[in-house]
Amino acid sequence: MHGMRGISRYRTVWISDLHLGTKGCRADYLLDFLKHTDCDTLYLVGDIIDGWRLKRGWYMPETQQEVIQEILRKARHGTQVIYVPGNHDECLRDYTDLFFGGVLVAEEAIHNGADGKKYWVLHGDQFDSVVKYAKWLALLGDWAYTVLLELNRYVNVARRMLHLPYWSLSAFIKHKVKNAVEFISCFEEAVADEARKRGVDGVVCGHIHHAEMRDIDGILYCNDGDWVESCTALTEDAAGNLRIVRWAEQPHLAPAPRGTKKDDARSPAETVGA
Secondary structure, rough: OOOOOOEEEEEEEOOOOOEEOOOOOOOOHHHHHEEEEEEEEEOOOOEOHHHHHOOOOOOOOOOHHHHHHHHHHHHHHHEEEEEOOOOHHHHHHOOOEEEOEEEEEOOOEEEOOOOOOOEEOOOHEEEHHHHHOOOOHHHHHHHHHHHHHHHHHHHHHHHHHHOOOOOOHHHHHHOOHHHHHHHHHHHHHHHHHHHHHHOEEEEEEOOOOEEEEEOOOEEEEEEEEOOOOOOEEEEEEEOOOOOEEEEHOOOOOOOOOOHHHHHHHHOOOOOOOO
């Protein structure tokens, strides 16, 4: 699909949970991915800009600004960019069906695959009862998640000194804790069940920062992951085949840690949970 530093060509790309505006955003990996990816349609599946954090103070380093400019550049050069807001950028839900810089804001979308299959595209927070019914609990979880990522920063400083690749402490803990695993499973099944009711073949969402593709009773459930922990995207090729790209696991493509003041986003000292 791509050469050493070539351009990966896709029919469709889905990315979500960038959390621009936080120190946890892996903007350098994300910018590298965007610059080496070309597609007809780019879906931004929510939590692109973190309004929760920006309300507490402005933070938008140069690399994160370059991410926004690269997305807008793609829109100017013919890529159809569809922005489906999430809970952290929910203010944009008041502007659905409007264009901003060539980017269409939509509450949700139906994607027609190259193979004729239909996919329901949404962020997914509607299925998170914590966010939907007890926002203060979500904010408490947000704080705890931030503490985890502060620890994660020190872990990865040590790993870089040992010439080891980036590793997400928060993702490791979240996937090992029984309740978190149960939550992810219930979330996936609830989303797939609603997709089945809507008569589609599959569903693409984000929100829970857990990239996954699996069949759930005849519905293809796809979660494109995030750019805080795993640096993942969902892609569709010209034949309609879907797959998850894990950019941080491609050292020949992703940039090496720079540790410069320009790119504070390298150190995930602050970010948000789902």
